[in-house]
Amino acid sequence: MDDRALSKEISYALRHAPWEYELEMDSEGAVAVEQLLDALHQSAKWKNVSEDDLKRIIAHSEKKRFELKEGKIRAYYGHSIPMKIRKEKQMPPDILYHGTARRFLAPIMESGLLPQNRQYVHLSQDVETAVNVGKRHDAKPCILIIDAKAAWADGIIFYLGNEKVWLADVVPAKYIQEGKGTYENLR
Numbered sequence: 629m630d631d632r633a634l635s636k637e638i639s640y641a642l643r644h645a646p647w648e649y650e651l652e653m654d655s656e657g658a659v660a661v662e663q664l665l666d667a668l669h670q671s672a673k674w675k676n677v678s679e680d681d682l683k684r685i686i687a688h689s690e691k692k693r694f695e696l697k698e699g700k701i702r703a704y705y706g707h708s709i710p711m712k713i714r715k716e717k718q719m720p721p722d723i724l725y726h727g728t729a730r731r732f733l734a735p736i737m738e739s740g741l742l743p744q745n746r747q748y749v750h751l752s753q754d755v756e757t758a759v760n761v762g763k764r765h766d767a768k769p770c771i772l773i774i775d776a777k778a779a780w781a782d783g784i785i786f787y788l789g790n791e792k793v794w795l796a797d798v799v800p801a802k803y804i805q806e807g808k809g810t811y812e813n814l815r
């Protein structure tokens with residue numbers, strides 16, 4: 629089975645288009661595993677997918693994207709659907725990071741970090757994670773350093789995604805500093 633393709637399909641279903649799969653999603657973004665499997669079985673490619681396959685993908689993935697609990701599955705982050713997914717507010721670490729493309733730097737320093745097509749801004753717990761996120765947009769990403777402590781003290785709300793991904797509604801530019809030098813120096 630193509631685990632990567634299946635993981636992408638599940639990300640698409642749970643983050644962006646549950647209605648295409650006729651999934652009933654609760655306020656935290658969880659759907660019944662049975663319902664997701666039934667929907668996947670409609671397509672020839674996924675007609676043999678089982679709950680064990682989902683468990684394997686979750687266990688083997690380098691990123692913690694999904695939670696499977698009490699017969700339900702949800703994506704931890706990444707949503708773009710109109711129904712806002714309820715996330716748990718939590719005090720962030722003092723510093724968070726955000727990896728992005730060089731071409732986005734000027735607009736971000738002007739308007740702050742905005743969620744763009746997703747429901748929340750995505751921030752990284754460590755530089756390495758931020759580099760990997762940034763590389764999706766630019767071969768030489770820039771790494772932004774977020775003064776999460778000051779932002780939290782000023783009332784900016786942060787939410788827990790997974791242990792490496794933090795979420796926020798917006799991050800105003802005054803809490804953002806460009807990582808000095810190349811990203812290799814920040815490691």
Ligand code: HQG
Pocket residue numbers: 691693705706727728729732735736739740741742743744745746749750751760761762764765793
């Ligand atoms: C940028 C992946 C211009 C922002 C990743 C980013 C992550 C602005 C892009 C998760 C801006 C949005 C999310 C502004 C923000 N002006 N550009 N004011 N504010 N941006 O893909 O954070 O592998 O929606 O810097 O690893 O890159 O799918 O967000 O570059 O965890 O599990 O707008 O998705 O996870 O891009 O990535 P995205 P992201 P998965």
